[in-house]
Amino acid sequence: MSATTATARRRRGVRNGPAGPLFVAPFMALFVLLFLAPLGYAAYLSLYRTRLIGGTAFAGLRNYATAVSDPLLLRGVLRMAAFFVVQVPVMLVLALLFALALDSGLLRLARVVRLGIFAPYAVPSVVATLMWGYLYGPDYGPFAQLSRDVGVPVPQFLGRDWVLGSLANVVTWEFVGYNMIILYAALRSVPPDLYEAAAVDGAGAWRIAWSVKLPALRPALLLTLVFSVIGSFQLFNEPQLLQPLAPTVIDSAYTPNLYAYTLAFTGQNVNYAAAVSFLLGLVIVIVSYAVLLTANRRRAA
Amino acid sequence: MTARRSTPLTIAMLAVLAYFLLPLFWLVVASTKSTQDLFTTFGLWFSRAPQLVHNVRATVTYDDGVFLRWLLNTLLYAVGSAVGAALLATAAGYGFAKFRFRGSGAAFNLVLGAIMVPTTALAIPTYLLFAKVELVNTPWAIILPSLVSPFGLYLMRIYAQDAVPDSLIEAARIDGAGELRIFVRIALRLLAPGLVTVVLFTLVATWNNYFLPLIMLNDPELYPVTVGLAAWYSQSVSGGAGANTDLIAFVLTGSTLSVVPLVVAFLLLQRYWQSGLAAGGVKQ
Numbered sequence: 001m002s003a004t005t006a007t008a009r010r011r012r013g014v015r016n017g018p019a020g021p022l023f024v025a026p027f028m029a030l031f032v033l034l035f036l037a038p039l040g041y042a043a044y045l046s047l048y049r050t051r052l053i054g055g056t057a058f059a060g061l062r063n064y065a066t067a068v069s070d071p072l073l074l075r076g077v078l079r080m081a082a083f084f085v086v087q088v089p090v091m092l093v094l095a096l097l098f099a100l101a102l103d104s105g106l107l108r109l110a111r112v113v114r115l116g117i118f119a120p121y122a123v124p125s126v127v128a129t130l131m132w133g134y135l136y137g138p139d140y141g142p143f144a145q146l147s148r149d150v151g152v153p154v155p156q157f158l159g160r161d162w163v164l165g166s167l168a169n170v171v172t173w174e175f176v177g178y179n180m181i182i183l184y185a186a187l188r189s190v191p192p193d194l195y196e197a198a199a200v201d202g203a204g205a206w207r208i209a210w211s212v213k214l215p216a217l218r219p220a221l222l223l224t225l226v227f228s229v230i231g232s233f234q235l236f237n238e239p240q241l242l243q244p245l246a247p248t249v250i251d252s253a254y255t256p257n258l259y260a261y262t263l264a265f266t267g268q269n270v271n272y273a274a275a276v277s278f279l280l281g282l283v284i285v286i287v288s289y290a291v292l293l294t295a296n297r298r299r300a301a
Numbered sequence: 302m303t304a305r306r307s308t309p310l311t312i313a314m315l316a317v318l319a320y321f322l323l324p325l326f327w328l329v330v331a332s333t334k335s336t337q338d339l340f341t342t343f344g345l346w347f348s349r350a351p352q353l354v355h356n357v358r359a360t361v362t363y364d365d366g367v368f369l370r371w372l373l374n375t376l377l378y379a380v381g382s383a384v385g386a387a388l389l390a391t392a393a394g395y396g397f398a399k400f401r402f403r404g405s406g407a408a409f410n411l412v413l414g415a416i417m418v419p420t421t422a423l424a425i426p427t428y429l430l431f432a433k434v435e436l437v438n439t440p441w442a443i444i445l446p447s448l449v450s451p452f453g454l455y456l457m458r459i460y461a462q463d464a465v466p467d468s469l470i471e472a473a474r475i476d477g478a479g480e481l482r483i484f485v486r487i488a489l490r491l492l493a494p495g496l497v498t499v500v501l502f503t504l505v506a507t508w509n510n511y512f513l514p515l516i517m518l519n520d521p522e523l524y525p526v527t528v529g530l531a532a533w534y535s536q537s538v539s540g541g542a543g544a545n546t547d548l549i550a551f552v553l554t555g556s557t558l559s560v561v562p563l564v565v566a567f568l569l570l571q572r573y574w575q576s577g578l579a580a581g582g583v584k585q
Contacts, residue, residue, distance in 0.1 A: 019480035020400025027393035027454060028408060034427070034449050035415055042426030101314055106307035109315070115568065116318045119325065122563040124509040126527040127556040130534055131328050134553070135344075142327065142344035173321065226417075234419040237511045241531060244538045257421050257512075264425050265516065273425055281422035288417045 046275035056271075063275035072253035073276060077283065079164070080255055084232040087168040092224055094172070095179035096217070100209055102180075103187040114184070118177035125174060129241040132170045137245070158246040170238050175231070179224045186220035187213060222295050226288050233284045236261065256280045325560070332356055332554040336546055339553075356554040368555055370522060371529040375508060375559070378440065378525055382447035383503040390450050391496045394457025395488055399470060409458070415451040421512050428516045442517035443525070447507050453499040460495035461488070497573045501566075508563060526559045 049059035067073055101107055102114055120128065136157035138144050144154045157166045190213065198208050236257040243250045252266070253259040260280065264273035327344055333356065338348040361368050397409050427446050431437045436445070465488045473483045489496075511527045518524060524532070530552055537548035 020396050020402045020405065022480075023396025023400070023484065024393045024405070024408065027389045027449070028412075030389065030445075030449050031412060031415070031451075034446050035418075035423070035451075038423055038426035038430045039418075041430045045426075045429060098314070098317065101310060104307075104310070106305065106310050107314055108306050108308075108311045113314045113318050115571075117321050118567075119564060120321055122505065122567045123325070123560050124511070124527050124563075126509070126511050126531055127328075127560055128324075130530065130552060130556060131324055134331070135324060135327060140340045140344060145343055173324070177321065230417065230419050234421040236421055241534070244535055260422075260425055261512075261516070264428070270429055274429065277422045277425045281418055284419050284422065285417045 042274040042278050045271050046278050048271050050269070050271055059271070063272050064279065066272065067275050067279050073256060073259055073279075076253050076256040076259050080233050080235060083164060083168060083235070084229065087171060088225070088228045088232060090168075091172045091176055092179060092221070092228065095176050095183055095224065096221070098176070098180045099183035099187055100213065102184050103213070104205065104209075114181075118181055120174050120176075121178045121181075123174070125237045126241060128174050129170055129238045132166070132173070133242055133245055136166055158242065158249065160249050163242075163246055163249045167235070167238050167242070171232070171235070175228075179228075182224055183217055183220050186217050190216045218295075222292065225291055225295070229288050229291055230284055233280065233287065328553065328557055328560070332550075332557040334550070336550050339549065353554075356550055357558065360551045360554040360558070363551055367521060368526075368529065368551070368558075371524050371526045372559065374440075374523060375525040375527075378443045378447070378510075378514075379504050379507040381440075381444045382507040383500045385444070385448045386450045386453055386503040387496050387499040389448060390453035390457045390499050391461075391489070391492055392484070393454050394459075394495075395461045395465070395484060395492065397454075397458045398461035399465065399467070399488075412451045412454055416455060424513050424516060427513075431517065437517050438519050438523065440523065443507070443510070443514050446513060447503060447510070450499065450503055453503065456499060457492070457495050461492060464491045464495065494573060497570070501570055501573055504566075505563065526555070530555050530559070 046063050047059060047061070048056050049063065050056050098113075098117060102110055107113060123131075135141050135143065138154050138156070141157075143157070147154050156162060194212055194216075195208055198212050203211065234257050235255045239250050239254045239258055240261070243252075243254075252262040256276065257280065260273050260276045263269045263276060267273075323345070330345065330347055331339060333351040333353040334342065334348050335350070335352060338350070342348040397405060423446075428437065428442075431442050436442050469487060470483055473487055478486075508525075509527065510525070511531065514525050514528045515531075518528065521529070521532070533548045533555070534552045537546060537552060
């Protein structure tokens, strides 16, 4: 919608009056109470420090100074950054390929394929992780059973070298279908005469995918990318649940979120946990905006 | 588009499909086995003595039927949050889309900015705040935070913009209908598909929620299925004398039982989540 029609519509249909604020008020009230208030409370708590003697004392930004030089936290953030750089592109490229395949019209059983790939999204991440944990298992996991039958060494999916990849596999399994559906829906909304025009101009299927479909997918891809940033930096369920299977590899600071949880509930250090939560939120918001800005700048160039 | 079908592409996509469905097949197969068969028979096929019914009965009666309690809790939390969140988001989305008032732009942008704030980064602060007002370890600790869905509001605002024609509202006003009446009698009906989409997404989010109930609830009677299954799981793997291997079968059967309703709901309500995802992905 262009700016001028928006203004025209605003003048004509939209009216001022007390009803608008009343419709919005319940949501906004809860938003303030349940979103802004915890955020504010966390900010407040993060400025204090509990001491063994003398109770709580104002600490200024010292919790944040500790956090940015805390090797446990930094290691977790770097690990998630590595996870993000590898897992997210793999997941989104797969989702994109599957969406293009579904949209190509060349597929038999397209409906079954689409619903089947999406099905893991309906599986709670707790169940998905427990299930993959059993599948990875060295005793009765099918991979271990097969390798014993064939006579090759049992793969150590939860060993030091493989565990991050194994986690990435669980997350990929859970979310490829969700991203695929978003991209597929965006593809379906491209007007078909665009394809016809391209075909008349002599473009083949690959050429159409590259030059017509990909540009049309940009907003949807951006959305999936931003959601993936948010998702990967707050990874918690999967490592927390796999921890008992790999206690020496997945430590209590394996991801930043797991670290904040450990600080608050095992270490009873709520002030520092609040600072870590706050910083983590900040990192995610900054990375999300960086992704959006880079993508937009590339479009402008 | 084309009538021509490609066999190689179909075969490739069926291989892909196997990767997504085999783990679920394994889970279903595993929930038909005795603990002993789990260890001794091949995982991807049924054993000689399938005992699904026995496993289901053992799972739902274990520990005074605590598993059924967890299922009910999950249902309560998920439905309460989803219906509440969808109604709040719908009313507010309509308000933002069809009315212009002082501060409306700023308020909407504030909520829009909140979409980026990760829910888990908010969970620990919410726990600390709820601990102060003694809301932890109650159902409200799970439902209240799930009522605010910034993404739901964003979706409903976009949806309301087009789904409810201004001329229709104008005509109803000329007929003398009050704003609330217009919303309930006219707009709500037109907004229903969007509303169902938000219900569905909040339902899934609450059904799947683990972090929030994990930190908010101590009482096993209040656990949702996710936290309950994870508790059984950690009891079954905790090494040494404390490990209870019977629980492995309960975890597997319980997992299957908790997945089935959601998969069925998604298959039945396909139209809604697809249109919702389309709205979110295309017009941003």
